[in-house]
Amino acid sequence: MSRCLYCHTDYAIHLTWESLFNLHSDNGLCQNCDEQLQEIKGEICNICGRSFSLFPEQYRQDNMCHDCIRWEEDENWHGVLARNRSLYVYNSHMQEMLSKYKYRGDAELAKVFHQKVRTLYKKEFRRHFLVPIPLSEERHLERGFNQSLLITNGVAHVHSVLVRTSHEEKQSKKSRAERMNISGRLFSAIMDVSQKDVLLVDDVYTTGSTIRQAAKELLEAGASSVSSITLAR
Template identity: 75%
Template sequence: MSRCLYCFTPYAFPLSWESLFNLHTDNGLCEECSEKLEEINGDICEMCGRPFSLFPEQYRQENTCNDCVRWESDIVWTGILAGNRSLYVYNPFMQEMLSKYKYRGDAELAKVFYNTARKMYKKEFQKHILVPIPLSEERHLERGFNQSLLIAEGMGPVHNVLIRTSHEQKQSKKNRAERMNMENKPFEAVEDVSGKKVLLIDDVYTTGSTIRQAAKTLRDAGASSVSSLTLAR
């Protein structure tokens, strides 16, 4: 008998062929909580991984969403990010889970995502080194841990090649022009990444700004390509 990492309800695996041969992977959630997580599948933006089923047809151009078309049409940002893949839809349950994880200090919730993140890593990014998005010193002291680092550590060996050079301001408080501005570079590469393929790890892909700024720092430091994997989109 286990206890759900989110709601703390005791649960056990139902008897099945998968459980009999130890093929069932436990994500630490009871069945009710597990069903509230929406994995991203089907038709997605080939750049950012956004599920096309969740927004109108007019907001896409062939296999790319309009947001990514705008990013790639900017001379500063074109080709910087090879692509993003996200594991889950940012629905109300995921929003509340990440709030509990990041802001209320429930670091154990990182374990919920390990199995799915490892599968995605092995499937699409196995030749990439894992680089978590760093927190500023102020934010790290505030939270007590880096949520992206914990996810990365559950996937494989971690390379802490980035540091924050400034305190983060929430992306929701910036307009698009401010998000795309690189005058105040928020990251610095502190290790050699020349010729390496990098997979950035973060919790949520919202505007793509944080991911792209980190990617540009790594590309400027010599990385051959930079992709990203986030928990939610």
């Protein structure tokens, strides 16, 4: 028997041909909790990775969503983010799981995502330079860990390229307009990344503001391109 990392109920691991040959491994969740996570599948926006099946057709233009079109039409942000790929839809279950992980200090929940992050990294970003999004010193002391760093455990060697230069109000408390209204510098690059394809790692892609601010600093530090992996979109 195993204990679910989220709801803490005991569950049995069902043996299948996949599990016997290590093609599928236990992610630490019981069947009920696992089934409530909604994987992103099918057609997605070329840039942000958002599933086209989750919003009306009029908010899509060719292979891009309207959010990304607006970013790309802005001369300050055009081409800053090559692509984001997310594992899950940010539904109510994922929202509650990440809230428990980040704000209630349940660092063990990072283990739920390790296998899928490793698989995605090896499939699409194998040669990329791995950079977790940093927290401000204040936020790090408050939480006791960096949730983005824990996500990368066992994926590849990570590089502390960025530092947080300002302490912001939590993104979860901001409106959409406030998140997209960027002023000042949020990050600073402390390491040369010339000619490197960089992969940022964070927990959630909402408007893409945080990821793009980090990407812009990395491009100015010489990066050839910047992409990202996030747990949820």
